[in-house]
Amino acid sequence: MSNLNESDIQSFIDAVSSFFFQVTQEKVGIRAAYLVEGGIPATTFDLTSYITLSGAFTGRVYFSAPRVMVAHLLLTMQEPDRGDERLLDAVGEIANTISGNARKHFGETMQISVPVTQATEHDWLNSVVSPRSYVILVKWKQYRASVVVDIQHTD
Amino acid sequence: MKLLIVDDSAIIRSRIARILNDSRLKSIDVVGMAQNGMEAISLFLQNTPDIVTMDITMPKMDGVDCTEKMISLYPECNILVISALSDKATALKALKKGARGFLYKPFTDEELIAAFLELTNS
Amino acid sequence: MDTTSKQSVFSRYRKIIFAVILFMVADSVVIGINFYNTYKADESAVSINLSGRQRMLSQRMTKVLLLTQRSLEANDEAGVVRNLEELDLTVRLFDTTLKGFREGDTVTGGDGNPTFLVQVDTDESRQIVKDAYAIWTPYLELLRPLLGNNRNFSPHALEAAVGYAQANNLKVLKLMNDLTTDLEVVANRRASTLRIVLVIGIVVAFVNFSYTVVISIRDLMAGDRKLSEARQETREILSTVHEGLFLLNKSKKLGTQFSESLPILLLRDIEPGMDFMPILEEMVSKDMYESAVDYIELLLGERVKESLVTSLNPLIDVPVSMIDKFGNTQNRFLSFFFNRVVVDGTVSHVLVTVQDTTEKVLLAQQVEEAKNKAKVEVEALLRLASSDFGSLRQFIDNTGQSLSQINEKLSQSSESSRDRLHTLNYIMRLVHGIKGEAAVLGIDAIEGYSHACEQEMIGMRENCSQDGLSGEQVLRIAVLLEGFYERYSTLANIVSRLGEALGTSAPNVPDEVRARHTGQAHPFVTHITNLAQRIASDHGKKVEVSCEVEKLFSLPQRIVQELQSVSIQLVRNALSHGIETPDERISRKKPATGALCLWCKYLGNGQYDFTVRDDGRGILPERLRAHLVKSGRLSMTEASAMSDEEIARLIFQPGVSSAAAADRDAGHGIGLDAVMEKVKGINGHMQVRSRPDTFTEFHIQFSTTG
Numbered sequence: 001m002s003n004l005n006e007s008d009i010q011s012f013i014d015a016v017s018s019f020f021f022q023v024t025q026e027k028v029g030i031r032a033a034y035l036v037e038g039g040i041p042a043t044t045f046d047l048t049s050y051i052t053l054s055g056a057f058t059g060r061v062y063f064s065a066p067r068v069m070v071a072h073l074l075l076t077m078q079e080p081d082r083g084d085e086r087l088l089d090a091v092g093e094i095a096n097t098i099s100g101n102a103r104k105h106f107g108e109t110m111q112i113s114v115p116v117t118q119a120t121e122h123d124w125l126n127s128v129v130s131p132r133s134y135v136i137l138v139k140w141k142q143y144r145a146s147v148v149v150d151i152q153h154t155d
Numbered sequence: 156m157k158l159l160i161v162d163d164s165a166i167i168r169s170r171i172a173r174i175l176n177d178s179r180l181k182s183i184d185v186v187g188m189a190q191n192g193m194e195a196i197s198l199f200l201q202n203t204p205d206i207v208t209m210d211i212t213m214p215k216m217d218g219v220d221c222t223e224k225m226i227s228l229y230p231e232c233n234i235l236v237i238s239a240l241s242d243k244a245t246a247l248k249a250l251k252k253g254a255r256g257f258l259y260k261p262f263t264d265e266e267l268i269a270a271f272l273e274l275t276n277s
Numbered sequence: 278m279d280t281t282s283k284q285s286v287f288s289r290y291r292k293i294i295f296a297v298i299l300f301m302v303a304d305s306v307v308i309g310i311n312f313y314n315t316y317k318a319d320e321s322a323v324s325i326n327l328s329g330r331q332r333m334l335s336q337r338m339t340k341v342l343l344l345t346q347r348s349l350e351a352n353d354e355a356g357v358v359r360n361l362e363e364l365d366l367t368v369r370l371f372d373t374t375l376k377g378f379r380e381g382d383t384v385t386g387g388d389g390n391p392t393f394l395v396q397v398d399t400d401e402s403r404q405i406v407k408d409a410y411a412i413w414t415p416y417l418e419l420l421r422p423l424l425g426n427n428r429n430f431s432p433h434a435l436e437a438a439v440g441y442a443q444a445n446n447l448k449v450l451k452l453m454n455d456l457t458t459d460l461e462v463v464a465n466r467r468a469s470t471l472r473i474v475l476v477i478g479i480v481v482a483f484v485n486f487s488y489t490v491v492i493s494i495r496d497l498m499a500g501d502r503k504l505s506e507a508r509q510e511t512r513e514i515l516s517t518v519h520e521g522l523f524l525l526n527k528s529k530k531l532g533t534q535f536s537e538s539l540p541i542l543l544l545r546d547i548e549p550g551m552d553f554m555p556i557l558e559e560m561v562s563k564d565m566y567e568s569a570v571d572y573i574e575l576l577l578g579e580r581v582k583e584s585l586v587t588s589l590n591p592l593i594d595v596p597v598s599m600i601d602k603f604g605n606t607q608n609r610f611l612s613f614f615f616n617r618v619v620v621d622g623t624v625s626h627v628l629v630t631v632q633d634t635t636e637k638v639l640l641a642q643q644v645e646e647a648k649n650k651a652k653v654e655v656e657a658l659l660r661l662a663s664s665d666f667g668s669l670r671q672f673i674d675n676t677g678q679s680l681s682q683i684n685e686k687l688s689q690s691s692e693s694s695r696d697r698l699h700t701l702n703y704i705m706r707l708v709h710g711i712k713g714e715a716a717v718l719g720i721d722a723i724e725g726y727s728h729a730c731e732q733e734m735i736g737m738r739e740n741c742s743q744d745g746l747s748g749e750q751v752l753r754i755a756v757l758l759e760g761f762y763e764r765y766s767t768l769a770n771i772v773s774r775l776g777e778a779l780g781t782s783a784p785n786v787p788d789e790v791r792a793r794h795t796g797q798a799h800p801f802v803t804h805i806t807n808l809a810q811r812i813a814s815d816h817g818k819k820v821e822v823s824c825e826v827e828k829l830f831s832l833p834q835r836i837v838q839e840l841q842s843v844s845i846q847l848v849r850n851a852l853s854h855g856i857e858t859p860d861e862r863i864s865r866k867k868p869a870t871g872a873l874c875l876w877c878k879y880l881g882n883g884q885y886d887f888t889v890r891d892d893g894r895g896i897l898p899e900r901l902r903a904h905l906v907k908s909g910r911l912s913m914t915e916a917s918a919m920s921d922e923e924i925a926r927l928i929f930q931p932g933v934s935s936a937a938a939a940d941r942d943a944g945h946g947i948g949l950d951a952v953m954e955k956v957k958g959i960n961g962h963m964q965v966r967s968r969p970d971t972f973t974e975f976h977i978q979f980s981t982t983g
Contacts (some may be wrong), residue, residue, distance in 0.1 A: 005639075006756045008606045010749065030748025033755035034687035035762065132762055134755055135688070138748075235585065243589050244826050246565065247571040256585020 004151055005058070006106065008031075009134055012061050012147055015101035019094050020140055024076045031137040031144065034035060045069075047087055049095035049117040053102065055110035059130060059151035061102070063094050069143035084119065092117040098147075156275060157186040159204040159225045161195040161221065162237065169262070180271055188271045192216020192224075195266075199225055204232065206274055209254065211238040211245050219249045226253035227269055233274045237262070292496070296489035303485060307478030314471040320395050321464035326387050327374050327394055328460050332453040334371040338420075339446045341367060342439045345423070349432065358428065365424050378456070379406050389676040402459045403448060409452045412445050433480065436647050501915040521631030526575055529553050532626065542631050544599040544607060553629075560597040560611075565924060569613075576615050576627050583617050586870075590615065594634050607762045610638040646760075652722040653767050657776070666776065668800050671712050673769045675838065676723070680761055687755055697746040698738070704754065705734050706951040711761075713845035717804040723764055730757045756861070801832060801841055805848060809873055812852040819859055820852060828877040828885065839955045840887055840977070844875060846948045847975050855893025865970060867892070883982035890974040896967040897926045925965060929953045 011061040017028045050060045070087045079086060095115030102112055133150035158175070161169050168188045175183055186202040189195035193215045199207070207225060211218035222234050234254035238246050246257050258270050341364040348356030370385060377384040377394035386392030397403055419441050422434040511534070515522065521539035524532035533549040540547045543556060558566050568591035575581045592613035599607050612634045618626040627636060683704050712727035734757075737750050806822045813820040829837055856862075856871035863869055878886045898921035905911040905927065916924070929949045952975075956963045961979030966972075 004756075004759075006749070006753050009752060009756070013752070030751055032687060033685050033748075033752040035755060035758060038529075069719065131766065132759060134759070136752060136755075198571075204573060239704055242567045243591055247568055247575070247591075250575050250581055250586060250589070251571055252581060256582045257589050258585065259588055270585055273584055 004134070004149065004153075008151075009136065009149055010109060011101050011105035011114060011136065012098050013136055015098040016094060016138060016145075016147060018101075019097045020073075023073065024140075026140065028138045030142045031139045033134065033136045035132040036134075036135050036148075037132050047091045047117070047119055049088070049091040049115045051059065051095050051099045051102070052113040053110055053116050053151060053153075056106065056154060057110065057151045058149065058154045059149075061095075061098055061151065062148040063091060063098060063145065065091060065094075065142060065145035069140065072141065072143070088117040089118070156183045156206060157202055157204040158183050158206045158208070159195065159198055159202060160208050161190075161192070161213070161218070162187045162188075162208065162210040163190050164210070165190070167210070167237070171267065174267050175271070177264070178268050180268065180275075182275070183271060192218070192221035195221050196224055199228065201218060203229060206271070207232060207234045209234050209236050210251065211236065211242055211249060219245060219252060222249045222254050223252040235270055235274060284485060292492045293489060296485060296492060300482065300485045300489070303478065303481045304451070307481070310474045310478075311471065314467060314474070317467055318471070319466065321460060321567050323386065323392055323394060324378075324397070325457060325460045325464060327384065328378070328453060328457040330387060331371060331374055331378075332450060332457060334367050334374070335446065335449040335453055338364065338367050338371065339442045342435070342442050346435055346439055349435065358426070361423065361426050361428070364420070365426060368420055368424060369541055372413070372417060375406065375409060378402070381716035397460070399457070399459060400464055402456060402463075405456045405459060407450050409449065409456070412448055412452070416441055416445060416449075451807050455661060519632075521629070523547075523629050524626040525553055525573065525577075525629055526626055527578070529573060539631065542611065542633055545713075557592075560599055561592070561595055563718045565591055565595060573615060573627060573785070576617055577624060579624060592939075594638050600926060609633060609635045611635075615759060629765075649722045649726065649764065650767055653720070653764050654771055656720050656722060658771070659728070666772075668718055668804070669772055670776070671838070672718055672720070673765075673772055675714060676711050676765055677769070678764060679711050680758065683707050683758055683761075687751070687758065701734060701738055701746060702950075705738075706729060706954055708734070709846075709948065709951050710955075712847070713842055717808050717841075717845055719807070720768070723768070726760065726764055730761070733757065801826065801829065801837070803840070805844055805875065809848050809852060812849060813871075817858055818852060818856055820856055820873050821870050822875075824874075825876040826887075828879055829887070833883070836979065836981070838960050839959050843887075843952050843955050843977065844889060846952050848873065848875075848950055851889065851893065851973065855891040855895070857894055880978070883980045885979055885981065887977045887979070888974055890972060892972050895971055896925050896965070897930070897968040897969055901928070902926065925967070928965070929963070 013028075018030045020026060045064045047070055048062055048064040050062040052060050059136045067087060070090050071082050072084060073090055074082045077090075092115045095117070099112045099115065102110065127141060130150055130152040133148055136149070138145050138147060159177045160168050160171050162171070168190070172185050172188070175185065183206065186204055187198035189198050191213045195207075195209075196216070209222055213221075216224075218236060218238070222236070225232055225234060230253070234249075236246050236249045236254045236257045237260060238257070239260050250257060256270060257275060258266060290451060328974060332552055345357055345360040345364065348354075348360055373382065373384050374394065376382055379398050381396035382394060383391050384394045397406055416438075419434070419438040422430045423438060479935060482615050515534060515536040518536050519538050521536055521542045523535035526532065529552065531547065531549060531551045531553055535549070543560070545556070547556075554570060557569055561569070569823075572586070572589060572591055575586060576583065590613070592611070594610050594612055597609055597611050599609070601607050604854055610633070612632045614630040614632070616628045616630070617624050617627050686700050691702075708727050708730050712724055712731065715721075715724035715727060734754070737753075802824045805824065809822045829840065846877040851873055852871075855872070857865070857867075859869035862871065874888075874890045876888050878888075880886055902911075902916045902919075902924050905924070906913055906916045909917075910927075910930075929952075953963060956977055956979070959979050961977050964978075966974045966976065
C-alpha cells in the first residue's frame, strides 16, 4: 500500500518545476501520469538521479532525462562545459531540489539521502519497493523527462 | 402564535404538526399547510401567521421566492427554512431574503422544538 | 454588568474617600483648636497688659499721694486740685481693674476703650488677687476721703493714706508684678499648647496625606498591573492558541488583534484592519466564497437566529489551496467558525476561529479507506461462501484487464487537450464497466469506489477548462487508479488464497456448466435478477424479471461476458429511467409491478438477437430534447431541427443522460456510450425501439461467424 496522495507526489513535481522555472523561466508541465509494476524501459532516459527516503515512507524518487534535454538546459544556463560530468551534475541538482522539497513536505521525520546520479545503462528500477510505482512524464520545451515515485509507507 | 407549514411532502407536513401537537408548545397553532409556494402565499394572506416553516424545493414557487414575498408582505414574520443540508447555498439565499433560521432534514423532534422555542423568544 | 462596575468603582475609591473625610475632620479639629487658642491668647494679652497697668497704677497712686502732700505743704492749691483729680482717676482705674481680675468685668482698656477683662483662672493668680484685696480694701478705705475731688479732706486722712501707701507700696507692686508674671506663664503655656496642637495637626495632616497618596498610588498601580496582566494574558493567549482567532467588524475587516497562528494557518501576512473577504476569496472556490459572504453577512445582521444557522456554515473542513512563500501549492483543510459578539444587545463583531483540520479529514479518509479494505475482504469471503466462485474469478480477471487498459491509456502521453478528454471518456467507460460488474456481484466496496471515481471524473469533465485536463488532474487520475489497484489486489489476493484453501481454484469448470448439471439457474440470470431487484428497491419500484437467454450459454465466453456487461447497463437504465413507481404505473392503468425481459434468439446464419425490454415510460423525445438544450449540448434551433429518431439516437453519445438526477445507477451519461463500445467490440450493432408510456427495447444483433 503506497498511501501516497497526490499532494505528496505533487511536491516532487513542484520541485522539478521550480528548478526549471528558476533556471529557464519556462514552466514544466505534467504530460502523463501512470503506474508501473517493476521497471519498464519507457520510463528511463539517458541520465538518472535519485534520492532514497527512509522514515515514515521508504523508497526512492527518480528523475530521469534524455542527454539532449540536459544539454539544452546547460546551454540555457550559459554553462560552457557540457561534458558528461556537468550533465550528471545538473541531473543531481534536480534530485537535490526534490530532496529539499520532500524535506519540507514530509517534515524532519524523514531521512533523505544525498542524490545518486548515473548514466542509465542498466535496469535501474530493479530495486522497486512498492508494488506499483508512479511514473509522471513532464515536458520541458520539446523534451520529455520522467519522475518516478517508488515509495511505500513504512509499516 | 399562528404557524403555517409549507412543504411539498405530506409526510413532513404532518410530522411537523404532530411534533407540535405532542409538545408543550401549546401557544403555537397550526393555521394552515401548503404544498407549494403559490398555495403558501394565499394561505399566508388569509391567516397572517407569525411563524412559517419553509421548504426550499417546491413546485410552482420555490422557498426562496416564497420567503421574499412573505417578508415583503409582513416583515415581522418568523420564517424557518427546513431543507436538506446538501442545499446550503440555496438555504443561505432564503435567509438573505429575511428568513430567521435554518433546520436541516432529517430533523429530530427535539431539534424542531428547540428551533421553535428560539424563534418565539424574541 | 452595570451594577457590578458601579460597585467596583465604589470599592476602588472607598479608601480614598475615607482618607479625604479623615483629612477634613482632622483639619477642622485643628482649626477649631487654633481658633479657640487664638481667642484665648487675645484675652491673655488683655490680662497681661492690664496687670502691667495695675503695676504702673499702684506706683502712680503712691506718687500722686506724695505730690498732693507736697503741693499742700507748699500751698500750691492748683497742684492739690490737679493731683486729687489724677488720684481719683488712678484709684478708680486700679479698683475696677482689680475687680475685673477677681470677677471678670468690662474695664477701660489700655487704649481708653472699654474692654472685657476675664477673671483670673489659676490658683496662684486668684491667691495674688486675694492678697491684693487684703491690702487694697483698707487702702481704699483710707483713700476714700480723698476721692471725688474732695478739696475739703482732712490733712490726717492724707497723712494716713500716704503712710499706708508707703508701707504697702512695694507689697502691691510685688503682687501686681507676680500677677503679670503668672498671667504671662499661663499665656506661654497656652501658646505652647497651641504649638503642640499645630504640630500634631500638621503631623496628622501629613500622615493622612501620605496615606492617601500611598493608597491612591497603590490602587493606581494595582489597576495598571491588572490591566497589564490582562493585556499580557491576552497576548499569551493569542500567541499560544493553535487556532487562528480574530474579530471581524461590520465592514468585514479584521480587528487590531489576532492570534499568531493566523498568518501561519492562512499562509500569508496579516495586518490589522485588513479586508477579510479577498483573503478568503483567494483560498476557496467561487461557490464556497459566495456562500461564505452570505453566511457572514447574515451573522453580522440582526435578523437571523445564530443558533438556527450554524449548520449552514459553508466553511467547515474546506479544502483550500494556498501558495506558500516558496511558491509551492499547499493543499489543506481548514474550518472557519463564526460567533456573534453581542454588545448592548446588538451585534458588534463576529469572532472567527480558524482551525487546520487537515489531519482530522485525512484521518477520516484513512479510516474510510481501511474500512473499505476490510469490506473488500469480507465481501470476498461472503462471495466465496455463496459458492459463486467462478464469477468472482471472472470479475477479478476482467477488472485486472480494465485497470491495465486504463493504465496503458494514461501512459500514452497526450499532447492535445482533446486527446486528454478522450482519454478521460475512455477511462470513465472502463470504470463504469467495473462498477456494473461489481454491482452484479455485490462487491459494494469496489462498486462504491468506482462510483466515487466516476463522480470525481464527471466533475473533472464538467469543470475542465478550454485546455482540457490539467497535469494535476492527470496525476489525480493516476492516484485514483492506484486506489483501484489496492482494492483490486486485496480482493485478488484473498480470492486466490482462499480459492486454493477451498480447492476450487480450478476455473475450468465454469459455473454455468455446473448450473446446467445441477438444474440451478444460470449465474447470469441470477445476477441480473438480483441486480434488477436491488435497483428497483433502491428506487421504490417493483419489477419482475424474466430471462430467456439459454441460447447465450453455447456462445463463446468472450461474447457472453460482453453481453453480460451490456445487460447490466441496460437493466440499470430500464429501472431508473423506464419503469415507473407503482403509484405512477397505477395512475397510467398499468400493473404496479414492472416487467423486464431479456431474451436471446437465434436468427439463422449465425446471427443472434439479444434484447432487453422494459414496459416503462419509453423514451420521450420531447423530454430528451429539452434536456439536451438545457445541458447545453444542443442549441434550441439544432434541437428543433432534429427528428425524434435523431434525438433518440443521441442517447448513445457520451455524456448524454435523460435521468433528472444522477445516482449510482444511472444519470451520469456514461452508460450507453459504454454499451455501444462493447457492442462494437463483438462486431454487433444496436437498435432502440420505444413507444412513449409503453415500452423500450434495446436490440443487439451480432454474429458468431464474423
